[in-house]
């Protein structure tokens with residue numbers, strides 16, 4: 001019989017990434033800031049330029065609109081209607097995001113699967129009532145999981161009986177992309193968004209230097225492992241320290257589910273950061289590479305030269321693509337291996 005009691009549960013809503021920027025740059029362009037709580041996380045938006053305030057107000061409205069579509073708990077959202085009814089007509093954004101996400105499920109050989117929701121619920125990650133389910137319960141729920149049970153036809157999304165969709169792995173990345181486009185439309189050339197650990201940069205800092213984004217130490221909150229210099233990029237981290245509980249068996253169970261086993265991913269990686277041009281792609285792939293583990297993630301990266309990555313394993317060994325090495329400044333002594341692409 002498996003032990004079911006938990007000894008502790010943790011939710012780190014604070015950003016998984018730390019954003020650094022000096023204030024001196026604001027002399028040349030006016031700085032505007034806004035903090036928003038949405039999608040179950042804190043978001044901080046910082047924009048520079050004359051239209052800054054108006055752009056930030058529009059960005060906040062857009063975040064709230066998208067949250068209203070993608071929320072898995074708001075009964076009126078597109079996602080909830082799909083899950084409650086089995087089939088629903090949805091907005092353009094929801095259809096677009098689900099279509100993109102299904103593509104990533106396929107591309108990652110089901111390390112990503114947007115239908116793991118019944119398992120997340122059973123493990124208690126949706127309500128914070130954590131427990132370790134019996135094997136038979138997990139096996140039963142696995143039969144309702146599978147992205148191939150989701151179809152998008154025009155604006156109608158259908159999910160197989162007993163199945164449910166959860167866009168938690170991709171929604172913040174999609175939202176970040178939308179906000180970056182909106183800000184650019186409003187004439188903003190310099191902005192930094194931190195959507196609960198998903199950092200997205202518009203252009204460079206107003207002084208022309210790159211934005212600096214820190215990757216947090218996965219076992220020492222507040223400490224930074226390395227700092228990346230980026231411009232016009234998304235930097236997205238998935239980690240086992242963001243939302244997890246410690247079971248009575250002393251093991252850590254995190255909120256990222258391995259769709260093959262139905263259990264929290266235990267791949268040996270504890271933090272995965274993906275750097276690239278598309279927020280939704282970085283978001284999907286950081287979750288997927290976390291599930292894959294180092295070897296599978298490295299071979300995936302061989303064929304995906306458009307993204308860079310920083311992988312940290314449970315021994316705090318760090319593996320970085322050459323592009324990540326080129327923009328990283330390490331903050332400490334770590335065993336560091338370069339992932340070379342042929």
Ligand code: AMP
Nearest residue numbers: 111112113114168169238255256257287
């Ligand atoms: P992220 O923080 O982007 O890595 O996404 C983690 C969130 O995605 C979880 O809180 C779940 O809502 C959802 N999720 C967990 N495991 C998976 C998975 N294997 N595929 C897709 N979504 C997942």
Ligand code: MG
Nearest residue numbers: 169283284287
């Ligand atoms: Mg993700």
